[in-house]
Amino acid sequence: MDNILLGLQSVTDPNVILFLLLGCVVGLIIGALPGLTGNMAIALMVPLTFTMPPNVGLAFLVAIYCSAIYGGSISAILLGIPGTISSFATTLDGYPLAKQGKAGLALGTSTMASVFGGLFSGAVLMFLTPVLADAALKFGPAEYFAVALLGISCITSISGDNVPKGLLSGMLGLIIAIIGMDPQNGVPRLTFGDPNMLSGISLVSSLIGVFGVTSVLKTAELCKKQETLQKVPEVDSVWIGIKECIHQLPTWIRGSVIGTIVGIIPGAGTNVATFMAYDWEKKLSSEPETFGKGNPLGVAAPESANNAVTGGSLVPLLSLGVPGNSTSALFLGAIMIHGMSTGPVFFTDHPDIIYGLFISFIVANIIMAPLGIFLLRYMKTILSVPEKLLAGVILAFCATGVFSIASNPFDVLVTIVFGLIGYFFNKFKIPTAPMIVSMVLGAMIEGNLRQALVASRGSWNFLYTRPLTLGIMVVAVGSFILPFIVPMIKRTFAKK
Amino acid sequence: MMRKTSKLALAILAGMLMFVSACGSKPSGGGTGKTAKKVNFPTKAVDLVVPFKPGGNVDMCSRIIAPVMEKSLGQPVEVLNKPGGGAVIGQTYALNAKPDGHTVLVLTSSFATNVLSGNTTYKIDSVKMIGQMCYDPEVLVVSSALGVKDYKSFLDVAKSKELLNTTPGFSTSHHICSLLYGQKTGIKFQYMHTNGSAEQTVELAGGHADVGFTTYAGAASLIQQGKIIPIAVANDSRLSTLPNVPTLKELGLDFKYGSYRGLAVSSKVPDDVVEILRDALKKAMNDENVKKQFANSGLPVSYTDGPAFEKMVREDYKGLESVKPMLKK
Numbered sequence: 001m002d003n004i005l006l007g008l009q010s011v012t013d014p015n016v017i018l019f020l021l022l023g024c025v026v027g028l029i030i031g032a033l034p035g036l037t038g039n040m041a042i043a044l045m046v047p048l049t050f051t052m053p054p055n056v057g058l059a060f061l062v063a064i065y066c067s068a069i070y071g072g073s074i075s076a077i078l079l080g081i082p083g084t085i086s087s088f089a090t091t092l093d094g095y096p097l098a099k100q101g102k103a104g105l106a107l108g109t110s111t112m113a114s115v116f117g118g119l120f121s122g123a124v125l126m127f128l129t130p131v132l133a134d135a136a137l138k139f140g141p142a143e144y145f146a147v148a149l150l151g152i153s154c155i156t157s158i159s160g161d162n163v164p165k166g167l168l169s170g171m172l173g174l175i176i177a178i179i180g181m182d183p184q185n186g187v188p189r190l191t192f193g194d195p196n197m198l199s200g201i202s203l204v205s206s207l208i209g210v211f212g213v214t215s216v217l218k219t220a221e222l223c224k225k226q227e228t229l230q231k232v233p234e235v236d237s238v239w240i241g242i243k244e245c246i247h248q249l250p251t252w253i254r255g256s257v258i259g260t261i262v263g264i265i266p267g268a269g270t271n272v273a274t275f276m277a278y279d280w281e282k283k284l285s286s287e288p289e290t291f292g293k294g295n296p297l298g299v300a301a302p303e304s305a306n307n308a309v310t311g312g313s314l315v316p317l318l319s320l321g322v323p324g325n326s327t328s329a330l331f332l333g334a335i336m337i338h339g340m341s342t343g344p345v346f347f348t349d350h351p352d353i354i355y356g357l358f359i360s361f362i363v364a365n366i367i368m369a370p371l372g373i374f375l376l377r378y379m380k381t382i383l384s385v386p387e388k389l390l391a392g393v394i395l396a397f398c399a400t401g402v403f404s405i406a407s408n409p410f411d412v413l414v415t416i417v418f419g420l421i422g423y424f425f426n427k428f429k430i431p432t433a434p435m436i437v438s439m440v441l442g443a444m445i446e447g448n449l450r451q452a453l454v455a456s457r458g459s460w461n462f463l464y465t466r467p468l469t470l471g472i473m474v475v476a477v478g479s480f481i482l483p484f485i486v487p488m489i490k491r492t493f494a495k496k
Numbered sequence: 497m498m499r500k501t502s503k504l505a506l507a508i509l510a511g512m513l514m515f516v517s518a519c520g521s522k523p524s525g526g527g528t529g530k531t532a533k534k535v536n537f538p539t540k541a542v543d544l545v546v547p548f549k550p551g552g553n554v555d556m557c558s559r560i561i562a563p564v565m566e567k568s569l570g571q572p573v574e575v576l577n578k579p580g581g582g583a584v585i586g587q588t589y590a591l592n593a594k595p596d597g598h599t600v601l602v603l604t605s606s607f608a609t610n611v612l613s614g615n616t617t618y619k620i621d622s623v624k625m626i627g628q629m630c631y632d633p634e635v636l637v638v639s640s641a642l643g644v645k646d647y648k649s650f651l652d653v654a655k656s657k658e659l660l661n662t663t664p665g666f667s668t669s670h671h672i673c674s675l676l677y678g679q680k681t682g683i684k685f686q687y688m689h690t691n692g693s694a695e696q697t698v699e700l701a702g703g704h705a706d707v708g709f710t711t712y713a714g715a716a717s718l719i720q721q722g723k724i725i726p727i728a729v730a731n732d733s734r735l736s737t738l739p740n741v742p743t744l745k746e747l748g749l750d751f752k753y754g755s756y757r758g759l760a761v762s763s764k765v766p767d768d769v770v771e772i773l774r775d776a777l778k779k780a781m782n783d784e785n786v787k788k789q790f791a792n793s794g795l796p797v798s799y800t801d802g803p804a805f806e807k808m809v810r811e812d813y814k815g816l817e818s819v820k821p822m823l824k825k
Binding site: 039040042043044046047050136137138139140141181182183184185186188193195196197198199202266267316320321322323326329330333336337338339341342343344345406407408447451454455457 | 549550551552553555556559560576577578579580581582584585588613615616660665666667686687688689690691694695697698699701702703704705713716717718720721723788789792793794823
């Protein structure tokens, strides 16, 4: 308790408050721009914090981290372009909602769910960090493989009406995930001798191609038919009201729990959490057919999950000194530069800094809500711009955003190619979501499976001799085949 | 109403666009060019090309020295990240740029291993070295789950069965070090390659792998917690950070290996320009603040000048050629 007071004291510093606010604004804008990620923003800001007092610097970074993840949902909902992979699942229901004139509901849901997820994981971070640290180490390659499999099992449920076409799309994604250097013996695969392909196809570039460029192509096609572009969708209020909040609360809690747990496992990543949260929400729903067509719960689940990951990912960093994902690795640098080390000694040597970080984390999430609702009142008017005018600007944004990731023109080419792929998928009514999910998780599945096989000297027995692996595997297989079985059961009962 | 809102939206978009472009380039700091020098260099901003994503150790080193070099060069020094392709993309970019010294490569151990792979457009002598910033000796560590506390008992176990060796990735310096060590001692390992040193240390700490070579900074916290046990250091002298851990030399094995970071330019850059850059790096590495920030990040400065660094990298490359068949199988 004394430590929490120490943390509170550090946050009352006006500089901390100022940089929290600044961090939230920067994060929100960076997150909302397609291609620019919070990770990149933090990497560029870390050197600025070298000269700041540690509590101010960390507050600044933590605010960017939280609000950039939230900001990603804005372009996902308003434009149908997920700025980062973590807001990809939000697009599935957020964009249809915006099309129906319920952009306010979608944005409001994402705001409240994000804040809830952030606060939930913040509380876990503050009170349970030392307890959870050792659990994180229980995860070896076999367990990671099972977790990734659980993540990818959702492709059957996000395939829409046509599961075979969804599986086709998923398999194509897995093939694309093979491109690059073999993780265990360094052999280049499907790279055609081009060094740009050695590290594989950039996920963000292809994501923006499939969503951004494809939607621009579709708009271009529709421009011939004048009628369709005349209607401007109505925009409702961003504040969703207490009643809706209470209605969504169970979803938020489920999303937050999934996000926090997955966040704590080092290396599992935000992406798995959002896929899992979306998928489970759909499976638990009494009306799963409304998902993908504009169900607010389809926004609430991934948004609470991706913000819950933020807190979870800091747990292994602070308690073990091991970064849980690439963003928390940046925090490690920012902490070490001030001569402090992470791990258990951090708690005993610098309680003011670490509890200051926890309180800053929570305050950043609280600032995010009013800030988001205020800014979104203006941002949502973007919907009233006719699509054909917006399309060019979107294309320019996609190109600059993708180029800025690694200042490599090859990435822009990837975006264009995937834009065309997305367009043809659309023409043949093949869902693109399974392809994206497979591309994101393909490398994780392959890498960990092969590591596990090396560790077991080539034997597959790790699949059933390790209880944790077995447990997760069973859930994954169940989750994969459930969408086939449920209709079968329903049919059998209907006959009787 | 329609017009007004679209204008507003466009204004917001324009604002965002400005922000994007602002993110890309740092505002150029002032500075008065020192005209007293023989050659007119630098005449514009100098790019430090980091062939990795922002945020790693290499990126961090570069960002620490950039503002200090800026002061002595009198022109902005900017860090440019060109990640991907196992650092090949960034290295190729830096060495193919106009050889006027305004594009400097942040050179790491991966340069030699990439050349070794034979798939690069550059050779080991395609660069002139500016100098070495830091050198991290490799540390042999084991998982606490292995139940081994010293080198002697480690040898007993390692010779009786093939231990599971984890690395941060295929052909990384930790992997090469293990191969060279195995070659020297005749010990065989089973290799499990992960994606980066964070994953590698977690595998060891969780007992999912037995042994590995790593550098101190990344494993420091887990070593302090006793989850990873350092057994020996592949260096001539003991590390100040691990005073109780013997060197392999003390244990009777003449084996030394480490990963290095430094600066280099294309070999086509004129010598007097190289000298100016060497001076600027030397000054930066002697700066007290730089030394402190490096040490805090667990990367103690071990500066050597251009010619010495060049000699070291070439020798490293020669040593690597003996493990080439193992990397190419």
